[in-house]
Amino acid sequence: MFKINSLPKFKISIKNSTFSFSPNLGFFLQPPTFFLSQSISKPYFTFSSKATPSSLFLLNRPTKRLSYSTNSSLQKSMNTKPAEPASQHSSLNTPPQYDYVDSNENADGYVSIKVDASSLPSNISNPTNTLNRSGSKDILSKFKNIFAAKNPSNLSPLISGFRVTTSDYSSISYNQNPPSPKNNEMLSSVSSTDSQGSSTTNLNILGSSNKPLPVGSKPKTFDPKDQKKGRDSYASAEEMEISKKNTTFATWKKLIKLAKSEYKYLGGAIGLLLVSSSVTMSVPLLMGKIIDIVTNPSTTIPFGLTLNQIFGGLTVFFTLGAFANFGRVYLIRMSGESIIARLRTNLYKKMVLQDMTFFETNRSGDLVSRLTVDTTIVSKSITTNLSDGMRSIVSLVTGLPLMVYMSPKLSLVVMMIIPVISTYAVVYGKFVKKITQKTQTAIGDITKESEERLSNIRIVQAFGRENEEVISFRNASNHVFDLGKKEAFASGIFFGSNGFLGNISILLFLSFGGRMVLNGEISIGDLSSFMLYAAYVGASLAGVTTFFSESMKGIGASNRLFYILERPPKISISSNSGQFFGPIEQGGIGECKGQIQFENVCFSYPSRPDVQIFNNMSLDIKAGSHIAIAGPSGKGKSTITWLLLRMYDINSGSIKIDGHDLKDLNLQKWRSNVAIVPQEPTLFATTIRQNLLYANPNATDEEIMKVLAYANAAEFVNNFPKKLDTFAGERGVSLSGGQKQRIAIARALLLNPSVLILDEATSALDSQSEKSVQDALNKLINGTSESNVLADSSMQTADDIRSSFQQFKLNCTVITIAHRQSTLEKSDIIYVLGDDGQIVETGSYNDLIAKNNGYFKHLMDTMKQ
Numbered sequence: 001m002f003k004i005n006s007l008p009k010f011k012i013s014i015k016n017s018t019f020s021f022s023p024n025l026g027f028f029l030q031p032p033t034f035f036l037s038q039s040i041s042k043p044y045f046t047f048s049s050k051a052t053p054s055s056l057f058l059l060n061r062p063t064k065r066l067s068y069s070t071n072s073s074l075q076k077s078m079n080t081k082p083a084e085p086a087s088q089h090s091s092l093n094t095p096p097q098y099d100y101v102d103s104n105e106n107a108d109g110y111v112s113i114k115v116d117a118s119s120l121p122s123n124i125s126n127p128t129n130t131l132n133r134s135g136s137k138d139i140l141s142k143f144k145n146i147f148a149a150k151n152p153s154n155l156s157p158l159i160s161g162f163r164v165t166t167s168d169y170s171s172i173s174y175n176q177n178p179p180s181p182k183n184n185e186m187l188s189s190v191s192s193t194d195s196q197g198s199s200t201t202n203l204n205i206l207g208s209s210n211k212p213l214p215v216g217s218k219p220k221t222f223d224p225k226d227q228k229k230g231r232d233s234y235a236s237a238e239e240m241e242i243s244k245k246n247t248t249f250a251t252w253k254k255l256i257k258l259a260k261s262e263y264k265y266l267g268g269a270i271g272l273l274l275v276s277s278s279v280t281m282s283v284p285l286l287m288g289k290i291i292d293i294v295t296n297p298s299t300t301i302p303f304g305l306t307l308n309q310i311f312g313g314l315t316v317f318f319t320l321g322a323f324a325n326f327g328r329v330y331l332i333r334m335s336g337e338s339i340i341a342r343l344r345t346n347l348y349k350k351m352v353l354q355d356m357t358f359f360e361t362n363r364s365g366d367l368v369s370r371l372t373v374d375t376t377i378v379s380k381s382i383t384t385n386l387s388d389g390m391r392s393i394v395s396l397v398t399g400l401p402l403m404v405y406m407s408p409k410l411s412l413v414v415m416m417i418i419p420v421i422s423t424y425a426v427v428y429g430k431f432v433k434k435i436t437q438k439t440q441t442a443i444g445d446i447t448k449e450s451e452e453r454l455s456n457i458r459i460v461q462a463f464g465r466e467n468e469e470v471i472s473f474r475n476a477s478n479h480v481f482d483l484g485k486k487e488a489f490a491s492g493i494f495f496g497s498n499g500f501l502g503n504i505s506i507l508l509f510l511s512f513g514g515r516m517v518l519n520g521e522i523s524i525g526d527l528s529s530f531m532l533y534a535a536y537v538g539a540s541l542a543g544v545t546t547f548f549s550e551s552m553k554g555i556g557a558s559n560r561l562f563y564i565l566e567r568p569p570k571i572s573i574s575s576n577s578g579q580f581f582g583p584i585e586q587g588g589i590g591e592c593k594g595q596i597q598f599e600n601v602c603f604s605y606p607s608r609p610d611v612q613i614f615n616n617m618s619l620d621i622k623a624g625s626h627i628a629i630a631g632p633s634g635k636g637k638s639t640i641t642w643l644l645l646r647m648y649d650i651n652s653g654s655i656k657i658d659g660h661d662l663k664d665l666n667l668q669k670w671r672s673n674v675a676i677v678p679q680e681p682t683l684f685a686t687t688i689r690q691n692l693l694y695a696n697p698n699a700t701d702e703e704i705m706k707v708l709a710y711a712n713a714a715e716f717v718n719n720f721p722k723k724l725d726t727f728a729g730e731r732g733v734s735l736s737g738g739q740k741q742r743i744a745i746a747r748a749l750l751l752n753p754s755v756l757i758l759d760e761a762t763s764a765l766d767s768q769s770e771k772s773v774q775d776a777l778n779k780l781i782n783g784t785s786e787s788n789v790l791a792d793s794s795m796q797t798a799d800d801i802r803s804s805f806q807q808f809k810l811n812c813t814v815i816t817i818a819h820r821q822s823t824l825e826k827s828d829i830i831y832v833l834g835d836d837g838q839i840v841e842t843g844s845y846n847d848l849i850a851k852n853n854g855y856f857k858h859l860m861d862t863m864k865q
């Protein structure tokens with residue numbers, strides 16, 4: 001395990017870039033997890049020193065400035081953020097008067113420090129907080145803070161981690177005369193003297209309070225504008241390009257097309273809609289007639305019916321209407337659900353068939369949001385909303401002529417309002433479309449941020465970033481709220497004024513209508529019918545405008561779906577095109593032997609076209625050979641494997657498998673010939689058995705145990721109470737790094753591949769385990785072992801299992817990417833990647849290491865240091 005005292009020399013590393021951490025952080029995080037956003041891009045310091053008699057480690061979070069000094073005149077100081085104008089932070093200009101209360105040295109040499117923060121500056125709330133945390137051995141590995149406020153939202157950025165690891169320190173005291181902090185910085189300082197009194201170390205940590213925030217500044221957390229930066233910008237540019245082509249009319253056509261397969265149900269629903277609407281629209285007419293009959297006994301009743309017979313008949317008529325309405329709603333809802341299910345499946349299918357660039361530029365949380373939220377909105381807009389809209393339109397187009405029929409004069413009065421409302425509806429609808437697209441994007445942002453953070457909660461907690469994450473989430477959530485507020489305001493104005501206009505038209509109607517009744521131009525019954533029709537028409541008009549605005553919401557959301565549905569993957573993974581390895585009589589090109597040739601390959605990642613990874617790089621790997629690829633970090637070793645799987649297309653040159661150009665091969669089938677154990681193996685949140693079956697769903701438990709034994713994993717799996725049924729946790733979080741790697745090796749072996757790629761496959765194992773996995777693999781690869789078979793449940797250890805192996809040889813090409821000598825030694829040929837994107841040396845380990853000024857020899861020598 002990593003020991004502070006063993007650090008070689010004085011080191012300072014600054015993390016002010018989101019994507020790069022210095023190697024010394026790797027001690028704590030295996031594998032290091034990087035967040036793909038700006039929110040932890042604050043400077044991060046690790047600090048260690050052997051320049052003092054004892055080692056000292058400091059872990060300091062969003063500290064603005066850090067200075068370190070020893071009496072040996074070693075001084076480092078950094079400013080990581082331009083200072084805020086002093087005037088804004090005058091109250092923070094005074095150094096805080098922390099009272100040092102207690103320090104206590106644990107038996108293991110770690111020091112706990114207690115600081116009374118009661119005299120914190122008044123603008124920091126909860127001034128009675130006591131900073132009190134003690135260190136333990138765990139602190140280093142878990143990044144627990146020694147200093148932290150009880151209410152971290154007030155003080156968290158102050159000093160987040162401090163630890164002195166030495167038994168030499170006899171005292172730690174608070175420096176009463178710290179240097180003046182600048183602007184909003186607050187200062188804490190610890191000085192210590194070693195037991196011999198021969199050396200003093202002063203640590204001055206200048207931090208800042210995040211409450212109150214400096215005027216005009218925000219914590220660097222979620223900023224919607226950030227979403228436009230970095231990798232999101234690539235996706236949004238492409239998405240905007242596609243969205244631009246989708247006019248409202250074109251989108252509508254596509255939406256209707258989506259509903260096409262439901263035409264039987266939707267047709268039935270439209271039929272029932274006409275029935276129920278006819279019933280509804282006849283109500284005012286019938287009511288008017290009944291009022292006239294009741295108020296004027298001389299009125300003749302049609303067909304000589306009695307009033308009771310009329311009521312009985314109407315009850316039957318209305319029941320028919322009710323059934324028709326039920327059928328309409330049921331059919332519409334059912335079609336809606338069916339469309340959602342189909343839409344989601346199509347969308348998911350399109351997503352999983354996309355190329356890597358798509359996934360590098362679109363975050364999974366956002367994609368999930370499109371799959372769930374947007375599909376629901378779209379489906380609603382083409383079913384329920386469409387149905388309600390149609391009902392309103394039917395009411396409108398039947399109600400209006402009836403009104404005109406009853407009284408053209410009154411109709412003219414009422415209809416004066418219609419153009420105003422319609423214009424209004426169009427303007428409002430356009431606004432709603434825009435805001436919905438923005439809101440859905442913002443919801444997608446929330447989903448992707450929270451999904452990423454929650455799935456990496458260990459890192460969040462280990463870095464003590466809970467607070468910032470909550471702030472970031474709150475900001476993202478507030479962004480949605482802000483958009484919602486705008487929509488609410490617009491809706492308020494729209495519906496409020498609509499209601500007002502409706503009421504004004506009623507007033508006009510009553511004043512005109514009343515006079516007409518008095519003049520005998522219209523009967524009371526007809527006026528009542530007219531009033532009911534006017535009410536229906538008014539409601540329909542409101543319905544039509546709602547339909548319009550809801551449709552615009554649907555269109556806004558559907559543009560987010562059509563971007564994916566219509567995006568042709570840059571590399572097609574279609575299952576029925578191209579040549580495939582397999583029996584010639586079945587249309588194949590013969591079984592895959594595993595010969596691999598890279599010829600003058602030039603490549604740069606699409607998201608970073610300016611950085612050339614390979615420049616006329618050539619490789620020739622014989623079928624069935626065991627080769628290794630070596631080279632300094634970041635030179636493209638893993639990239640070779642991604643190109644081999646055609647995750648990306650090369651810029652020029654060619655890659656051939658058994659002489660066939662990779663571009664001519666059926667990708668799905670080619671990939672099924674390759675097994676990869678990646679640097680960071682990923683397991684799914686299911687049992688170990690299911691994870692293994694992912695490679696080969698037909699494998700038996702016996703075969704599973706066999707490959708587990710080869711991967712030196714049988715023993716620990718057998719030791720789990722639930723053995724193969726042990727749950728691996730999300731992304732394999734319930735297993736250690738080494739255990740995950742071994743399961744991943746077993747999974748790869750279970751595929752029985754033609755090409756096996758081991759990308760640092762044993763890097764997380766201790767040397768003993770690595771040796772045993774490598775031995776097993778080497779035996780498999782070279783076929784010298786009496787290996788094979790096994791797993792009878794009575795066999796408890798890997799040795800038991802291995803001893804029952806029979807002759808077995810892994811008959812495939814093996815590509816190993818490794819740094820360790822023990823791994824490299826075993827390969828037939830090593831290809832060494834150099835600085836200029838080419839293979840600079842090729843040969844066996846012994847040949848390469850024998851070259852005195854050789855690149856490989858130099859590489860190996862550097863790693864030994």
Ligand SMILES: Nc1ncnc2c1ncn2[C@@H]1O[C@H](COP(=O)(O)OP(=O)(O)OP(=O)(O)O)[C@@H](O)[C@H]1O
Pocket residue numbers: 360605607608613631632633634635636637638639640679
């Ligand atoms: N998806 C990507 N998009 C853009 N650049 C990438 C991508 N993946 C890797 N790179 C860059 O390509 C270069 C080669 O990366 P690669 O992972 O192949 O290196 P490597 O030799 O395997 O390194 P290591 O030994 O550290 O694993 C690096 O500079 C890396 O930053």
